Amino acid sequence: MFSGLQLAAAFAVGPSKLGTCSSSGVHLLLTRYVNNPVSVSQDEVRAALGSFPALMPHLLLIALANGIDDPFAAKVVEAYWIGNRLLDNVDSRRHVQRLIATEAKRHGWKEIDLALMFAKTISCQARPHHSLYALRPFWNSGRQTSFSPDIQDKCNGCRVGWGQVVNISDRKLTVDYQPLVFPKPNCVEFGGKTTIEIDRGFIGDVELNDWVAFHLGLGIDKITKQQQANLRQYTAATLAVINGNS
Amino acid sequence: MLYYKNMCLTIPKKIVRITNATADLSDGQAADITLLPDLKVGDWVLVGSGVVLSKLEEGEVKAALNLLKGGTDDV
Numbered sequence: 001m002f003s004g005l006q007l008a009a010a011f012a013v014g015p016s017k018l019g020t021c022s023s024s025g026v027h028l029l030l031t032r033y034v035n036n037p038v039s040v041s042q043d044e045v046r047a048a049l050g051s052f053p054a055l056m057p058h059l060l061l062i063a064l065a066n067g068i069d070d071p072f073a074a075k076v077v078e079a080y081w082i083g084n085r086l087l088d089n090v091d092s093r094r095h096v097q098r099l100i101a102t103e104a105k106r107h108g109w110k111e112i113d114l115a116l117m118f119a120k121t122i123s124c125q126a127r128p129h130h131s132l133y134a135l136r137p138f139w140n141s142g143r144q145t146s147f148s149p150d151i152q153d154k155c156n157g158c159r160v161g162w163g164q165v166v167n168i169s170d171r172k173l174t175v176d177y178q179p180l181v182f183p184k185p186n187c188v189e190f191g192g193k194t195t196i197e198i199d200r201g202f203i204g205d206v207e208l209n210d211w212v213a214f215h216l217g218l219g220i221d222k223i224t225k226q227q228q229a230n231l232r233q234y235t236a237a238t239l240a241v242i243n244g245n246s
Numbered sequence: 247m248l249y250y251k252n253m254c255l256t257i258p259k260k261i262v263r264i265t266n267a268t269a270d271l272s273d274g275q276a277a278d279i280t281l282l283p284d285l286k287v288g289d290w291v292l293v294g295s296g297v298v299l300s301k302l303e304e305g306e307v308k309a310a311l312n313l314l315k316g317g318t319d320d321v
Contacts, residue, residue: 053257096313115310116258116290116302123309137292137299151294 004074010034010202011081014216061099065090081130083234092122131238134159138188139242156180157216162231165210172197258290
């Protein structure tokens, strides 16, 4: 079972490897830490994760709202990437204002960037779940009404996916899952069941019918039935917000 | 799937200059504005794959500024 810091590192490997959402290629360090936590100092890993401009503000916001000191506490990390009840305790305006007041200077963040990051989350009373930000272009459509297939694919891969294992090989897993579909402009929905092959990534022992989470095509971890339900629930809540604001 | 560098969609960027179909952004990068040709300097936008995908609504920017002032109301 991963610690919070390991889980945060595991989810960050994909974007780091691809050069997205992070200015530095720290995936090797993160991968080493996930696989063998004693081989890398936690300070190094925390610093590496700090280079992700959206990750830390969100973890700090969730931790602050729940009176948790460590933003890498397992429940906090789980809340952001998978979803759990901690998200329901984020009373956005008050907590975002506290976040800006206490953390912006300490981390060298621009206050306006933090405010813009969370302003719409507050006004829509949305939960600060990762799916909201993976799908943000569809939530903030402006005059744009339709996106090209590669943008749709990117958003689909960026949100945390989940599925049930139907085939196992050394390096790959095939899972049943529901992709997101974009049936009309400004609309995002769960599609019908299909299969997808993912890199086994950090998923060790696994059996057929296990539930797994993946990010950018990389297997992250086995998840419980409750976590699968939470991931679906908070992703569905994101879709409701996005479609309601289209 | 196609992925591009530095495309975190969560961070809005401000347009500081426009030349033809290219916008120079507050973070020093440039992006294509073909999808939204009516953009102007000072607009806040979301960028993915080197393309400006959407413009932040005026109300959202005002709400952010209100947050910074410690306001309690959404715009």
